[in-house]
Amino acid sequence: xxxxxxxxxxxxxxxxxxxxxxxxxxxxxxxxxxxxxxxxxxxxxxxxxxxxxxxxxxxxxxxxxxxxxxxxxxxxxxx
Amino acid sequence: xxxxxxxxxxxxxxxxxxxxxxxxxxxxxxxxxxxxxxxxxxxxxxxxxxxxxxxxxxxxxxxxxxxxxxxxxxxxxxxxxxxxxxxxxxxxxxxxxxxxxxxxxxxxxxxxxxxxxxxxxxxxxxxxxxxxxxxxxxxxxxxxxxxxxxxxxxxxxxxxxxxxxxxxxxxxxxxxxxxxxxxxxxxxxxxxxxxxxxxxxxxxxxxxxxxxxxxx
Numbered sequence: 605x606x607x608x609x610x611x612x613x614x615x616x617x618x619x620x621x622x623x624x625x626x627x628x629x630x631x632x633x634x635x636x637x638x639x640x641x642x643x644x645x646x647x648x649x650x651x652x653x654x655x656x657x658x659x660x661x662x663x664x665x666x667x668x669x670x671x672x673x674x675x676x677x678x679x680x681x682x683x
Numbered sequence: 684x685x686x687x688x689x690x691x692x693x694x695x696x697x698x699x700x701x702x703x704x705x706x707x708x709x710x711x712x713x714x715x716x717x718x719x720x721x722x723x724x725x726x727x728x729x730x731x732x733x734x735x736x737x738x739x740x741x742x743x744x745x746x747x748x749x750x751x752x753x754x755x756x757x758x759x760x761x762x763x764x765x766x767x768x769x770x771x772x773x774x775x776x777x778x779x780x781x782x783x784x785x786x787x788x789x790x791x792x793x794x795x796x797x798x799x800x801x802x803x804x805x806x807x808x809x810x811x812x813x814x815x816x817x818x819x820x821x822x823x824x825x826x827x828x829x830x831x832x833x834x835x836x837x838x839x840x841x842x843x844x845x846x847x848x849x850x851x852x853x854x855x856x857x858x859x860x861x862x863x864x865x866x867x868x869x870x871x872x873x874x875x876x877x878x879x880x881x882x883x884x885x886x887x888x889x890x891x892x893x894x895x896x897x898x899x
Contacts, residue, residue: 607811616882640817651889653825659858665734674726680759
């Protein structure tokens with residue numbers, strides 16, 4: 605039976621789809637009896653969701669920057 | 684730049700013509716073919732598609748003020764190497780790797796020191812169980828979490844404060860969404876090491892949010 609420390613380590617790998625079937629079962633078994641680890645896994649998912657949104661929302665590249673970079677690259681490649 | 688790269692440079696692209704809207708929905712292979720053929724607007728589409736990820740990658744290694752220089756040099760390498768690209772990796776993975784190399788190269792000139800990692804706080808007892816209760820959070824969606832500007836800034840700071848390899852692993856896997864094998868290849872570490880890096884980095888960011896939520 606996994607303890608909580610091991611379960612939290614497996615939780616991260618679970619999010620990556622990196623657990624074997626037996627590891628998934630062991631984690632599921634632990635989560636059935638441990639509401640702290642269930643809560644931790646939920647919070648880990650929320651954390652990753654927030655990090656993704658934060659990074660993704662940060663910077664659409666302004667159109668004039670796209671044009672300027674493209675122009676600089678064309679000039680550089682003509683040399 | 685190497686002679687090899689100079690020989691394989693794509694022909695210049697006409698800057699004056701209007702963009703081709705139809706290209707926007709084409710996949711990476713079609714887009715690259717269009718860039719190599721010098722089709723109007725193709726380079727701009729490629730820049731729009733990749734530049735946000737390349738900037739994030741550069742910023743994970745160098746200061747904000749250097750990140751644009753890094754990406755510009757990376758773009759020159761990318762475009763010069765494009766005719767040789769054989770799709771052994773996804774375009775984005777390949778471009779990120781070139782950008783990372785460029786960033787590391789610039790930093791070597793800076794001789795900046797790598798930071799040391801602070802150990803994770805020991806939240807478990809000797810039997811491996813939680814020392815303290817895991818308290819529920821007030822927010823139950825990422826959007827609700829990010830509704831707080833203070834928390835958004837705390838997460839940003841937490842991400843910046845991670846040791847470099849953890850920050851890169853999180854960037855590549857969690858933000859850019861690269862496959863685990865691609866992350867391993869780019870960072871040149873084993874899958875088990877990447878798993879450890881991700882676990883530690885994610886735990887620290889979760890702890891940042893947890894501390895914030897506890898203080899609400």
